[in-house]
Amino acid sequence: MSIVNIKINGKDHQPEIGENILKYALDQGIHIPNLCYDSRLTPSGACRMCIVQIEGRPGVHTACTMTAAEGLSIITDNKEIRALRKSTLELILSEHKTNCTSCDREGACQLQDYAYEYGAAEDKFPSIAATGDSGNYTAEGIAIGYDVEKCIRCMRCVKICAEVQHCEALTFQGRSGEVLVTTPFNMLLTDSSCEMCGQCLDTCPTGALYEKSALGKGRVRSLKKTRTTCLYCGVGCQLDLNVHRESGKLVKVTGETGIIPNDGNTCVKGRFGFDFIHREERLTTPLIREGDAFREADWEEALELVARRFSEIKKESGSDSLAGLSSAKSGNEDNYIMQKFVRSVLGTNNVDHCARLCHASTVAGLARAFGSGAMTNSIDELENTPLIFVIGSNTTECHPVMGIKIRKAVAEGRTKLIVADPRRISLTDIAHLHMQQKPGSDVALINAMMYTILDEKLSDEKFIKERTENFEVFIEAVKNCPPEFAEKVSGVKAEDIRKAARMYASAESASIVYSMGITQHTTGTDNVLSLANLAMLTGNVGKPYSGVNPLRGQNNVQGACDMGALPNVYPGYQKVVEPEIHKKFEKGWNAKLSDKVGLTVVEIMEGARKKEVRGLYVVGENPVLSDPDSNEVFEGLKNLDFLVVQDLFLTETAELADVVLPACSFAERDGTFTNTERRVQKYRRAVNAPGISKPDWEIICSIANKMGAPWAYFDVSEIMKEIASLTPIYGGISYGRIDDVGLQWPCTGTDHPGTKVLHQGKFARGLGKFHPVNFLAQKELPDHEYPLILTTGRMLQHWHTGTMTRKSKVLDEIVPIGYLEINPADAGKLGIEKGEEVSVSSRRGRIRVGVNITEKMAEGVVFLTFHFKESPANALTIAALDPLAKIPEFKACAVKVGKLSR
Amino acid sequence: MITTIDLEPVNKILAQIELSEKLTNGKIKPAYLIPLLQDIQDEYGYLPRKVLEHVSTISGIPLSRIFGVITFYEQFYMEPQGKHTIKCCRGTACHVKNGQKISDTISEILGIAEGETTEDGLFTFETVACLGTCFLAPVVMIDDQYFGNLTNSEITKIINKYSPKGDMP
Numbered sequence A: 001m002s003i004v005n006i007k008i009n010g011k012d013h014q015p016e017i018g019e020n021i022l023k024y025a026l027d028q029g030i031h032i033p034n035l036c037y038d039s040r041l042t043p044s045g046a047c048r049m050c051i052v053q054i055e056g057r058p059g060v061h062t063a064c065t066m067t068a069a070e071g072l073s074i075i076t077d078n079k080e081i082r083a084l085r086k087s088t089l090e091l092i093l094s095e096h097k098t099n100c101t102s103c104d105r106e107g108a109c110q111l112q113d114y115a116y117e118y119g120a121a122e123d124k125f126p127s128i129a130a131t132g133d134s135g136n137y138t139a140e141g142i143a144i145g146y147d148v149e150k151c152i153r154c155m156r157c158v159k160i161c162a163e164v165q166h167c168e169a170l171t172f173q174g175r176s177g178e179v180l181v182t183t184p185f186n187m188l189l190t191d192s193s194c195e196m197c198g199q200c201l202d203t204c205p206t207g208a209l210y211e212k213s214a215l216g217k218g219r220v221r222s223l224k225k226t227r228t229t230c231l232y233c234g235v236g237c238q239l240d241l242n243v244h245r246e247s248g249k250l251v252k253v254t255g256e257t258g259i260i261p262n263d264g265n266t267c268v269k270g271r272f273g274f275d276f277i278h279r280e281e282r283l284t285t286p287l288i289r290e291g292d293a294f295r296e297a298d299w300e301e302a303l304e305l306v307a308r309r310f311s312e313i314k315k316e317s318g319s320d321s322l323a324g325l326s327s328a329k330s331g332n333e334d335n336y337i338m339q340k341f342v343r344s345v346l347g348t349n350n351v352d353h354c355a356r357l358c359h360a361s362t363v364a365g366l367a368r369a370f371g372s373g374a375m376t377n378s379i380d381e382l383e384n385t386p387l388i389f390v391i392g393s394n395t396t397e398c399h400p401v402m403g404i405k406i407r408k409a410v411a412e413g414r415t416k417l418i419v420a421d422p423r424r425i426s427l428t429d430i431a432h433l434h435m436q437q438k439p440g441s442d443v444a445l446i447n448a449m450m451y452t453i454l455d456e457k458l459s460d461e462k463f464i465k466e467r468t469e470n471f472e473v474f475i476e477a478v479k480n481c482p483p484e485f486a487e488k489v490s491g492v493k494a495e496d497i498r499k500a501a502r503m504y505a506s507a508e509s510a511s512i513v514y515s516m517g518i519t520q521h522t523t524g525t526d527n528v529l530s531l532a533n534l535a536m537l538t539g540n541v542g543k544p545y546s547g548v549n550p551l552r553g554q555n556n557v558q559g560a561c562d563m564g565a566l567p568n569v570y571p572g573y574q575k576v577v578e579p580e581i582h583k584k585f586e587k588g589w590n591a592k593l594s595d596k597v598g599l600t601v602v603e604i605m606e607g608a609r610k611k612e613v614r615g616l617y618v619v620g621e622n623p624v625l626s627d628p629d630s631n632e633v634f635e636g637l638k639n640l641d642f643l644v645v646q647d648l649f650l651t652e653t654a655e656l657a658d659v660v661l662p663a664c665s666f667a668e669r670d671g672t673f674t675n676t677e678r679r680v681q682k683y684r685r686a687v688n689a690p691g692i693s694k695p696d697w698e699i700i701c702s703i704a705n706k707m708g709a710p711w712a713y714f715d716v717s718e719i720m721k722e723i724a725s726l727t728p729i730y731g732g733i734s735y736g737r738i739d740d741v742g743l744q745w746p747c748t749g750t751d752h753p754g755t756k757v758l759h760q761g762k763f764a765r766g767l768g769k770f771h772p773v774n775f776l777a778q779k780e781l782p783d784h785e786y787p788l789i790l791t792t793g794r795m796l797q798h799w800h801t802g803t804m805t806r807k808s809k810v811l812d813e814i815v816p817i818g819y820l821e822i823n824p825a826d827a828g829k830l831g832i833e834k835g836e837e838v839s840v841s842s843r844r845g846r847i848r849v850g851v852n853i854t855e856k857m858a859e860g861v862v863f864l865t866f867h868f869k870e871s872p873a874n875a876l877t878i879a880a881l882d883p884l885a886k887i888p889e890f891k892a893c894a895v896k897v898g899k900l901s902r
Numbered sequence B: 001m002i003t004t005i006d007l008e009p010v011n012k013i014l015a016q017i018e019l020s021e022k023l024t025n026g027k028i029k030p031a032y033l034i035p036l037l038q039d040i041q042d043e044y045g046y047l048p049r050k051v052l053e054h055v056s057t058i059s060g061i062p063l064s065r066i067f068g069v070i071t072f073y074e075q076f077y078m079e080p081q082g083k084h085t086i087k088c089c090r091g092t093a094c095h096v097k098n099g100q101k102i103s104d105t106i107s108e109i110l111g112i113a114e115g116e117t118t119e120d121g122l123f124t125f126e127t128v129a130c131l132g133t134c135f136l137a138p139v140v141m142i143d144d145q146y147f148g149n150l151t152n153s154e155i156t157k158i159i160n161k162y163s164p165k166g167d168m169p
């Protein structure tokens, strides 16, 4: 980029050539008023507030539509400009019903601020403000309200919906003086293409668009903003919780443009998903089981009991009869303390968490191929990647803010998109190629792509020679898999497979994006290895805009893994079986540690059924709904001698506990999460904790103390210090450094800037290793009795077992209940109609659920989310495990769908 | 008056769109939207919602953009139009010369308000800002014929001519 010399108000400046002048000036702290400008949007020049003069050119010009060029000299403020801005404002005010006395935006309204600054009169021109009598597209709707009387027609909402969210739900209706914002035919937002992200709300410069639930709940001066990290998915959006200073209640969530990684954008969950914080059902005090019921207890009694029972079991049947489940929802510090507790106080490596259920195969596969099991690139790179291959990730629903980056890159012509997914998802609408493969056929599909690449000599010989090993062994497996074979297995036309291979291999650089559609199979590790092979074969890894990118599900699943909440590794993926490492931690923690790899989630449940595991400590997980084959899980938990559950709510799992401990939510304490691009970010206390609930780490420390460990941490930053001292990849991370922007690991020293792209120049394991992978069919194939394949997953509006999202008014109103997605042809054969309730059964269980008949599904495949306890998908799924990663096959099992007999 | 909408004609129109108006993925170029809407309106007499929704799905042009265009241009109708369109001027010149009276009379005779269509489907009544023939004020235009210097009784007579028993086609 080259720099040009310009002058602003006589002073010299050096912006980059082509930089937007308004943006540059605002970044430099030069005040230029603006109403229709938002750095996320193409400038429209509609409001004319940003006018400036250009030396040597007559008249005034809008700064927002001006770009930096050599020699440009502008004046941003003088009498003439002020007079023009004032009359512009007065015209705008004549279209706007000025009602600041009762407007929620008072104090945070750009129009009000400028009117004050310029002394603009409301009544200079006769009012032509629209009247809101006739109602509008939001009148009967939920969450978002539109007040036409306050709309200044700046177009920001319409543009952000089109250019950022890519939903195009909004439009201007009519022309000249009668223009207003609406949806097509004034339909409800929830009936339109709107995804309820609330971006339009956030960009509106006046009070025209507002959160219905925040109406009358406080204006800017009574609200305090606290910057935090979203609790839902792995994107790790930075959000501002707006909390009322007196009531202490969360009023609304806003974003701030320019902030990494989400640039002020959120999805519907981040915007409207936090009602659960203030719900009455929150646990406020410890509970102790008495017969069939619970009674309230104080901390002393509850912790005493927990410490005593854990000690007794340890004494009676040994450390390995105890286990702990940590949580990908709680912070790094909590996970670190939890695994340290299980390892050094309980004395076993039986610690795991739900990453086992989502990305264990990623950790296992990528560690084998590259030496590190994390996203190789960064989120913002996706906006400029020439080719993105999305496989098994419904990105716009499961990682929505990442999804909008992909949409943007495609819409603006920078990116070619290939999507491989058994369902038609939103991204398939914009994909240049969609391969609708059968669940479980990924290895065949990818091998066939590689077959084509080798066959047509499209591979990157140099990369293979210099940076990889085991190539010769690997080709043997690919040779067995021509596209014609893959067509038979996957249902994708051989020609499409060839096309995909050519597109991927010939792109200037290409990135693979994948998620649970790849990992949650008995062949999960194989699938991941195949993707790693594909990337290495074409040299598409280890450089910017090019790599293998697993999208991590939970907000802190990356962190929980990093912190060693896994049975085989200490923090930073340091193996428990390596004597050196083992010694280092024994010394660091001053305790005797087990050198035996511990049990995984599914094995812990099995152990419980067999009475080999007798005591279990569950922190922030709900395995009864989230784990496969839930009937078996239920039995296992019932079988335990002692179960402690620590959570926000009395979940289905907590109901089975002997002791329930109340934890604070992320909004009530400080800590860090690590997002999917390995960025360690802070979350911060914004509201008071209910009752006597406490942060997870504090509770765990108290139990440790009672069991004889002399731990004393003053706060989370002290825990982070200890983490950094024992975990090389976190070595340079400290609270001081991540206050503004998080850091991406590996960050090995206090002056290390963090790492955007992994494996540049050299893989973490040295050479990248090819692995021969042969296609294996899924564990349970459809047959005569169970003819359909069931695949499971998430949807945009809900999260996991629904304990949080179903307590949000907005999310619950949009999608109150789960449904089965089925192709019209299958529905026709069974004589099922839209909305009809049916039974779905597998060899393991049977549920009832309503159906949604949709072309999104291929014939022979049905889909369920696992958010709803009324239709628990995991009563049907199979606990068949990937042999290496021990991840269960959530994505494919055989079921039958039947009409209910009346 | 609820009629089921036939999608056959619009499918024909969509099928006839030339390749040069299409994107590589077979979707229709947004720039072609206006001519497309004109063709549809010629075929159906107005732009039925169901047809537009269908067009949006097939063409890939978002419904919001279609709606924005339709409400921007006066030439598009979202309701069925009468056989004859009566446009009564409410511009300044006509207003001064008692145009409002004329407008009221038309409403009264037809039994409908501005923007509506008579039940028999014969007349649609609209008012417009200025018909550009102020020297004839007050002015009414029926289909493409102007009637100027109107009085109440004249407009009554003229409308009668357009009625089934009248002598206008």
Ligand code: SF4
Binding pocket: A157, A160, A161, A165, A167, A168, A169, A170, A189, A193, A194, A195, A196, A197, A198, A199, A200, A201
């Ligand atoms: S909430 Fe999001 S998708 Fe819906 S109208 Fe607003 S910007 Fe568009």
Ligand code: SF4
Binding pocket: A150, A151, A152, A153, A154, A155, A156, A157, A158, A181, A203, A204, A205, A206, A208, A209
């Ligand atoms: S609703 Fe707000 S953002 Fe949208 S045009 Fe009106 S003032 Fe602008």
Ligand code: SF4
Binding pocket: A230, A231, A232, A233, A234, A235, A236, A237, A262, A265, A266, A267, A268, A269, A270, A271, A399, A400, A401, A402
């Ligand atoms: S995209 Fe993910 S991190 Fe961002 S707001 Fe939505 S759920 Fe939260």
Ligand code: FES
Binding pocket: A033, A034, A035, A036, A037, A044, A045, A046, A047, A048, A049, A050, A051, A062, A063, A064, A065
């Ligand atoms: S901000 Fe430049 S014209 Fe509105």
Ligand code: FES
Binding pocket: B089, B090, B091, B092, B093, B094, B095, B129, B130, B131, B132, B133, B134, B137, B138, B139
């Ligand atoms: S004002 Fe009526 S024709 Fe011009």
